[in-house]
Amino acid sequence: MAKYILKRISLFIPTLILISLIIFFVIQLPPGDYVDSLISARSAEGEIFTPEEIAHWREYYGLDDSWYIQYGKWMKGIITKGDFGYSFIYGKPVWSVISRTVGMTVILTLIITVFQYAVSIPIAIYSSTHQYSVGDYFFSFIGFFGQAVPNFLIAILLMYWSFKATGSANLGLYSTEMLQNGIHLYNLGEFLKRLIIPIIVIGTASTCGIIRTVRAQMLDEQSKQYILAARSKGVSENVIIYKYCLRAALNPVVSGIGGMLSHLFSGSTVTAMVLNLQILGPELLKALKAQDMYLAGTIVMVQAFLVVVGTLLSDIALAWLDPRIRYTKGRD
């Protein structure tokens, strides 16, 4: 098992490097660069620039090198100094721009993850032990709907209803007051209230996915012979459900953590723009539109990093959960 975990960890760094390479390559694809968009904006205001000035700026922003040299410099900065580059639109280091947003994204993601499991696993257990009951059909339908309908569309609908009902759409994670004073104990309640809609909207898709997986897996396990063998020993139904079925059904859930996180970031990116949440998604759109490459690159990189960490943790958890992996994969 130690060998297996070591192997997974040793893959961690190369994976990240490969990811950063792909991301950087994609980010620098748009024709032109920040200086171009800057100049076109300022030219529109009537300013005229000499080629020397433009070249000077290119050099200043480090945009005169070919893309792989820029990549090398970016990587070197990250590894040696923890410096993620310079955000052109904000005029300060990328990390200082997004550190707060990253924190919020991580917190929101963690809350949503906990919410998902807390809601979906009990429902899945209920559905699988009451197969074909009214409740099972109800949850199956909701599950299908939630999984199929993109969550930013749900967000639009929820916003519409909330606007019609209350006259305000309850947008954003922070109230103006919170932005000024920060979050303290006295406005924590308000903050949590603002979290409800984002959690439900962003969490639905994965919640429904987990319900479907766990339900199907539990039903599958129940038809296996070892369940029959356990039952013939005189084991009670509760032990069969919790000790045997649930334990086996958790494996695909755990191994799906990486994919789930990836989905979460995908879904939350668009949803965050609809709901005006101060997390990474909207920042990314802004950066992409302004060709602020280091900012955009860092944001995608952070998301991918979180996914890779999630995958690594799920691999380790799976090895711990499933004796077969512990045994076989440890050897090769």
Add this chain to the structure above:
Amino acid sequence: MAFIKKKANKNESYYMASQWTLMGRKLKKHKLAKLSLLILGILYLGVIFSGFIAPYGLEDYDKLYQNTAPTKIRFYHEGEFIGPFVYSLEKYNNPETFRVEITEDTSEYYKLKFFTKGVKYKILGLFESDIHLFGTDVGSNGSTSGKVMLFGSDQLGRDIFSRILYGSQISLTIPFASAAISFVLGITIGSISGYFGGVIDNIIQRIIEVLGSIPSIPLWMAMSAAIPAGLSTVKMYLLITIILSLINWCGIARVVRGKFMSLKNEDYVMAARIAGVNDAVIILRHLVPGFLSYLIVSITLSIPSSIIGETSMSFLGLGIRSPATSWGVLLDETKNIANFSQYPWKMIPLFFVILAVLAFNFLGDGLRDAADPYK
């Protein structure tokens, strides 16, 4: 005895039926999948005949008709039944508020009729015509200002119903085009990975893993940000298609590889190899047919994510951009909550997205059940 014979024959046909026949039979039993197929059929008929069904052109606008609610279709004019007709709108100076308001002009009526003449269009880019399925007749005084807008109009006074139809030409075909590309990429790369194994397999698996770790929508966004503004619609369409398929092939490749891994050690493959059949033929003739049904299922299930991807990107202004129109572009006006809560019909395109996504999901689900014919 005839009874038993008949039963036996029925069973005989059960065992002899091809995989596809069995799949079709099982799919027929799946009510939701059947309904989905029907809905998708209607939607795709709309794609083919959008120019004919839509009463107005893509960019036809009328300043008088900005942000109007779905047109009321009436039957009684001045208490007299004259069949379905609509009133036009007119500007009206409100003497009390001293403002220009827009109200219905009830003095003149415009009958609805089938096969009216309107803007020119081409079906499938081949057959040109100017006959539209339905539209408004010329008024009795010869005026043509009567408009029928089933789903209302947008900020510029364009008919949302027509635009949804034109939008479907992009929104409902991109997923297919990208599925086709993913299909080819996925089968090729997946079969190479699964058939040869070893180092090649390892490298391909790493790449898939890496691509899978990058959240898809942010990556799509980054790639579509690279699409220069002012491209022709066709080029934009192609680029978006390619962007979507660049990630979707991973899933298919993984399925193909898994199937290869389990099938390549089967005796019949060994027999073919000993008989000197070359690798490409073994892959295409002996291996791929064995799991084609699973592939079709996974492709059907990958289409919704392409629809969502295209819609999301266009919605954010990174995908299809005006003047080209997709459902995502139509949703643009819903970004402003004050705007669409005042004009809720602007959410109608949203229901088409949901309908298409759900239909593909249910169809995929039905196909998945059917792909296991003996179960």
Add this chain to the structure above:
Amino acid sequence: MESVTAINKKEHILEVKDFKVNIRTDEGIITAVRGIDFNIKKGETLGLVGESGCGKSLTSKAILGINEKICESLGNIFFDSNDYGLIDLVSLNPKGKDIRNIRGKEISMIFQEPMVSFSPMYTIGNQINECTRLHITKDKAKSKEISLEMMRKVGIANVEKRYNQYPHEFSGGMLQRALIAMALVCRPKLLLADEPTTALDVTIQAQILELMKELQRELGMSILFITHDLGTVAGMCDRVAVMYLGKIVEIAPVEEIYQNPKHPYTKGLIGSVHKIGNKKEERLFSIEGTVPLAMNLPPGCGFYERCEDRIEGLCNRAEVDLVSIGNEHEVSCFACDHEACKAFRAKVEAELDGNIGGN
């Protein structure tokens, strides 16, 4: 008809009376077990022989009440329990405490495929010990000692280490030994063995069968031995019941059935299976045994279509019952040449004629 209390407490451990199993499916109700009667004596091994789908597994699972929800058991299965006295197992709630107390403790079961009879998630020791702790003692050290003892008894070497291993670390034969240990750890009075050696290779089959016989002698239990392989029956069983399409067609002591088989199906089994009919009919036959046809069975003997001795106009019109022909031998066939069968046939024919006359 015998009364409900007819079980001979001294002699019989289990009595199955007019037992049926109905399966609810989308297409209707299938009666997979169509009224069977048999008993198992204390310390004896009864073989239940038949091909797949004939209802033998359903019967054995019904004894423990572990059939799937869609299966409904009808009739009586009387069991002579230590804790409950004489008890009808069919009447117990399959999820209730009473039947769970009997399962594993007084009646236990071993299955066809040992590889899938253990959960891959827990150690073998954990799963054997689960049974010990449920039924014998909650004391951890004691129960582990009991479990280890039984593992030794079934011939697992190095038990201390094996106890903490997972199923995938065991070979098939070893797993079947572990499964037997799990079934016998509470020293049950009755063991249901559902094709316990089918999934194993031949040399290991013999070892497992030998082991079962040894343990039977030591523990003094009865065995219901279910198989489709008449070869293993000869060495294992005292009596044999042959099942066909949900009914027992013949039941007799093992020597009697080999020397003097009466039912054409039994004869076929003992001779060669391939002798029955030509290839085409064989195909048709195997279809007949499967679920779709079991639902709309025509009246008469289920074996009629395949039977070489069939009597047109009788076998396909009247139901046939088991008739005792002495020497503990019962057979259900109109074509049987024994006096008792002939008498039964005459009676049925008279009834049939009477019906026609009456109509």
